[in-house]
Amino acid sequence: MPIPEPSESNKTHSLKGGTTLGDLSEFPLKYRIFLKAYRWRRIDPVPWAPLKKPVAESRLVLVSSAGIVTSEQKPFDNSIRGGDPSIREIPSDVDVTTLIETHRSDAFDHTGIRLDPNLAFPADRLRELLAAGVIGSLNHRYLSIMGSITAPGRLIKRTIPQAAPKLVDDQVDIALLIPV
Amino acid sequence: MSLVAAELESLGISTVVIQLLRPATEKVRPPRALMVPFRHGYPLGAPNDPELQRAVLRAALNLLTDQGLKPPAIVEFRQQKSEDRGQMTEDSGNMA
Numbered sequence: 001m002p003i004p005e006p007s008e009s010n011k012t013h014s015l016k017g018g019t020t021l022g023d024l025s026e027f028p029l030k031y032r033i034f035l036k037a038y039r040w041r042r043i044d045p046v047p048w049a050p051l052k053k054p055v056a057e058s059r060l061v062l063v064s065s066a067g068i069v070t071s072e073q074k075p076f077d078n079s080i081r082g083g084d085p086s087i088r089e090i091p092s093d094v095d096v097t098t099l100i101e102t103h104r105s106d107a108f109d110h111t112g113i114r115l116d117p118n119l120a121f122p123a124d125r126l127r128e129l130l131a132a133g134v135i136g137s138l139n140h141r142y143l144s145i146m147g148s149i150t151a152p153g154r155l156i157k158r159t160i161p162q163a164a165p166k167l168v169d170d171q172v173d174i175a176l177l178i179p180v
Numbered sequence: 181m182s183l184v185a186a187e188l189e190s191l192g193i194s195t196v197v198i199q200l201l202r203p204a205t206e207k208v209r210p211p212r213a214l215m216v217p218f219r220h221g222y223p224l225g226a227p228n229d230p231e232l233q234r235a236v237l238r239a240a241l242n243l244l245t246d247q248g249l250k251p252p253a254i255v256e257f258r259q260q261k262s263e264d265r266g267q268m269t270e271d272s273g274n275m276a
Contacts, residue, residue, distance in 0.1 A: 023202065026219050040207040043182065046251035047189040048211055051244045063188075065181050108221035116227030125224075125233045134238065145184070152183055160187045168191055175188045176240060177181045177197040178223050 031107045041152065051173065054136075058173035061139040062092070065147035066113060066120040066180045067103035070094065078104040082151025085159045088144040096123045103180055105148040113180065120180050139170050147179055182210035196240045198223050199254075209252035214240045216257045225259070232259070 024032045051058060067076050069088050076084040083104075090099070096117040101110060112119050123142070129135045143163060149155055167175070182205065185195040189211045199205040199213045200220050216236060218225050225232040239257045243249060 035201075035204070040204055041183060042207060043186045043209045043252070046209050046211055047186055048251040049189045049192045049194050051194040055241050055244055058194075061193075063181070063184060065184075108219065110221060112222050112227040118230070118233055119222060119224050119227045122224055122233055122237060125230060125237055128230070128234065129237060129241075134241065147181070156183050156187060160184055164188055164191050164193075167188065167193060172193055174241075174244060175185065175193050175195045176237070177185050177195060179181045179198065179200065180221055180223055 027107055038150070053173065055174065056133055057136040059137045059139055059171055060126065060135050060174040060176055061167055061170070061172045062121070062123070062126060062142040063145070063175055063177045064090075064121045064142070065103075065145050065178070066101055067146045068099050068101055068117070068121050068144040071098055071100060075100075075102050076104070076146045078102075083149030083155075084146045085149065085152075085154035086145075087159050087163050089141040090121075090123075090144050092123060092126070092138045092140055092142050094123055094142075096121060103147055105180075107148070108180065120178055122178070126176075136173075139167070139172050141166070141170070143167075182208040182213070185210045185212075194244050196243045198236070198240055202254075205254055211251045211253065212243045212249065213252070213254045214243060214257050215254060217259065235259075 024035055068090060069075055070090060073088050099117045099121060101113045101117065118124050126135065126138055130138055181197050185197045189195045196212045196214060197210045199215050200218065200223060202215055205213050205215065216223060224236045236257060243253065243255055
């Protein structure tokens with residue numbers, strides 16, 4: 001997938017003043033049409049698990065949907081219709097400069113993540129927050145999935161139910177989920 | 181990611197998801213979401229900007245201890261120019 005060069009209009013990383021936060025205006029027309037028509041799944045009822053102890057005493061897992069893999073892992077399969085629902089475990093002590101971003105979407109600029117994987121997979125930042133005493137501990141494994149999955153059924157009904165009990169066994173208290 | 185958050189939350193793991201697209205967040209309704217004012221591809225703001233990246237992460241973690249939030253909680257991250265840039269403002273906040 002070719003990486004688009006930053007244009008004059010997208011060299012800044014924040015949206016310009018006056019732009020509604022998080023609206024569809026940043027996308028090309030074909031994606032705006034798709035996203036407006038997409039039937040988002042509604043979570044109802046919304047589950048709620050209050051944190052039982054301070055963040056500074058809690059164990060955190062990072063879950064990324066940037067399609068991150070290590071150099072030893074099988075890449076995500078971008079030919080799967082609806083999106084590859086598989087999952088990768090990334091060691092939390094990983095050297096982020098060795099990670100490979102394979103997100104399949106051409107709807108956004110990949111340049112930033114490839115310059116600095118911490119932008120979407122902040123392993124270095126989390127280690128800094130651990131050292132600063134903000135977070136109690138970091139789970140030994142983080143999770144990586146592919147984003148822009150238009151058919152999330154297999155991910156939610158099969159992949160996550162297989163992976164999530166491991167996090168319970170790991171005694172994870174907090175999951176921090178970061179899309180792109 | 182919101183659907184994944186809900187699955188983990190239902191197992192007793194407290195979750196916070198960073199979000200970039202408000203219309204989708206309001207429709208899907210994750211338990212706790214931090215809306216960030218960045219383009220897709222830049223969820224923590226900017227590459228090689230550790231201070232801003234940490235500020236976003238701190239703001240996200242703060243949602244976990246905010247006793248005033250109820251599900252679904254959608255909170256906006258506001259970028260500041262000062263040293264510790266993370267600040268949250270609850271807008272529509274609790275949607276229910």
